[in-house]
Amino acid sequence: MRTSTRMLVGATVTVALTVLSAVPAQAGPGKDREPARVSVAKDDAQAPDRAVVTKAVPSSASAALSQLQGRIATYVAKNGTRYTFASYVDGTTGKIVLDTTAPATVVASLLSTKGASAAFAAASSEVQLKSNGVSDAFDRRNDSPPFYGSGGIASGGGICSSGYVVQNSAGTRFMTTAGHCFAVGATVTTEAGAYTYGTVSNRRLPTISGHAQDVELLGGQSYSARVFTGGVTSTTSIPVVAAGAASVGYTNYCHSGRTTGEVCGHTATSTTGQVCTATGCKSPVIVYTGGTSVGSNGDSGGAFYAKDASGAWIRGHFIAFGGGTGYAQPWTAFSSAMGLSIVIY
Structure with missing residues (x-):
């Protein structure tokens, strides 16, 4: 795993993108290589399930x-x-x-x-x-269409989390995630790789577009205005009911992502913060503390919200963490500039 870090006011702030890399093992100097093997398939008639006598269907x-x-x-x-x-x-x-x-x-x-x-x-x-009913086999890391927010998404070895559904003036729907996750034009899949999640567009990042924001859109597939709740392999979700600005002092904000699942009990300490990482300085950002975890690598892009019995009230999405403090990209900082509105369930 590689993570991008930069010191900010004495604390290490980490951009929460997980990058997976696999390095093939090879023999070192003076070490013998394992001889090549020739494998022969076994007779399938010897498989353990072949011992069952199947009753013919009329x-x-x-x-x-x-x-x-x-x-x-x-x-x-x-x-x-x-x-x-x-x-x-x-x-x-x-x-x-x-x-x-x-x-x-x-x-x-x-x-x-x-x-x-x-x-x-x-x-x-x-x-x-x-009358039991049946459903698709899916969970936060193995989502299926229409895709929910706060699920695991991947491209080019990087893993992030989806955010929430938005639409442009023409009514075209997109799913948000963090701008530091994937390049424009990248094809993104579900974390398990079973489905294509969308193609990246409208990327805003200081080192890419010059904007002090951390957001990009995924489009081209079917998206539902719900966000995953519960643990990292949860199938539970709640509807998105609105979006707006965070309130300093509120003590029960939640973030939800593929690495830490849903964690609530966050207190917003500022809505005018700045966070500078390897991908540039973003501001304003929501700064928060509290909860069992403020977020981790791979949670980037996951929804940040308040919730009640009606559902999730979107305030932004998770982008960075460090020293027990989390940082979220505010919904209000980019939505109007990009001509986007929230999609509710």
């Missing part, structure tokens, strides 16, 4: 399942993803299982025997219904 059940899944796909294409569906033939019973959050009227239409084959009519009467 062809009638397979045909009925195919029809049901076709109906479900048509319904979702027409009506959207309000309800979840999972369907399969249980190999132990030979019966179709349908797990859905859809109401009884929708289920009845999907299982209707009108115009259906005899196989479907026979199988539909024995469908095992469940």
